[in-house]
Amino acid sequence: MNKLLTVFCAVLGLGVSTCWGQKKVVFSGSVSDSTTRAPLEYATIMLYDSLQNLQYVAMSDSNGRFVIQNVHCQSYLISIDFAGFPTYKENIMVKSNEGYFYYRAMLNASQMLDAVVVRSSQ
Numbered sequence: 001m002n003k004l005l006t007v008f009c010a011v012l013g014l015g016v017s018t019c020w021g022q023k024k025v026v027f028s029g030s031v032s033d034s035t036t037r038a039p040l041e042y043a044t045i046m047l048y049d050s051l052q053n054l055q056y057v058a059m060s061d062s063n064g065r066f067v068i069q070n071v072h073c074q075s076y077l078i079s080i081d082f083a084g085f086p087t088y089k090e091n092i093m094v095k096s097n098e099g100y101f102y103y104r105a106m107l108n109a110s111q112m113l114d115a116v117v118v119r120s121s122q
Contacts, residue, residue: 027056027071027094029102030064031080039064040106043082050075071100084108 027047031040045066047056055076058066073096080088085106094100 023073023096024070025073025094025096025100027068027100027102029066029100029104031060031066031082031104031106032064034105034107037105040082040085043080043106046079046081047071047076048079049077052077078102080104080106082106 029045031043031045032038033040039062040060041062041064043060043064043066045058045060045068046054047068049055056068056071058068060066071094073094075091075093078088078090078092085108088104088106090104092102
């Protein structure tokens with residue numbers, strides 16, 4: 001029984017250390033205007049955990065690119081803000097053993113349709 005417990009603890013310890021070593025990745029990507037394909041400079045990219053706590057923030061460069069180092073592998077809510085564009089939000093999963101590249105083309109608010117109001121009468 002003692003040998004079995006020792007083997008179990010050794011396997012568990014090895015599994016935990018393997019997962020721990022793979023827990024962080026480089027999260028990079030780019031954002032652009034979906035109509036003109038122009039890069040969005042100074043867009044704010046935010047990653048929130050499952051409890052809606054802000055975990056990581058980055059700002060895009062002149063080419064619309066951003067990089068966040070040492071991102072823990074888990075699910076996030078990504079939020080992208082840029083002046084003149086509606087805030088974009090999406091649930092994503094950052095996985096281990098790979099870098100993560102994210103691309104989003106955003107639609108300018110001036111190109112969006114106005115809200116439709118439906119009224120009826122009898």
